[in-house]
Amino acid sequence: MSEENNLTGTKVMVIDDSNTIRRSAEIFLLxxxxxxxxxxxxxxxxxxxTDYQxxxxxxxxxxxxxxxxxxxxxxKKNPRFKHTPVIMLSSKDGLFDRARGRMVxxxxxxxxxxxxxxxxxAVRKHTTARSGA
Structure with a gap:
């Protein structure tokens, strides 16, 4: 349990048109x-x-x-957020989709x-990499 707490204070945005996905991600993250x-x-x-960064x-x-x-x-085109990690979520697991995600x-x-x-x-990996921990 204690290793989960090292994410305290990390601000995570979840963008999804599915209420179910948003809610389950929110529960896990909270x-x-x-x-x-x-x-x-x-x-x-x-x-x-911009408000929440x-x-x-x-x-x-x-x-x-x-x-x-x-x-x-x-x-990624916004200079303020160009280094913010963005993780794509998809039910499609094709090579093309992954490559297109990398391209953007x-x-x-x-x-x-x-x-x-x-x-x-994913949160742990990308937030500790940024903070240099």
Missing amino acids: KSGCEVILAEDGFDAMAKI PDIIFVDIMMPRLDGYQTTMLI GSDEYLTKPFTKDSLLE
Whole structure:
């Protein structure tokens, strides 16, 4: 249990049009001490990202209006967030999808349904790498 608590205070944004995915990610992250910002799609995320300045962002690929690729590209083009880790979430696990995610600047690719462990491991990996710990 104590190793989960090392995420205390980490600000995590979850962008997904599925309420179920947002809620399960939120529950996993809150239990490990993270602050969670939820967004329903890319537009919602872009409105919140400047206010909350998350440490790490999970973004679903298949969303209405702005998809995950467009959202990631917008985040990475912003000088303030260019170094913020962005992890793509998708039920598609194809090579093309992964490559396209890399092309727009994503740092990792998690396949849905994700587990609590894979979600927290991604947060741990990308936030400790940034802080130099």
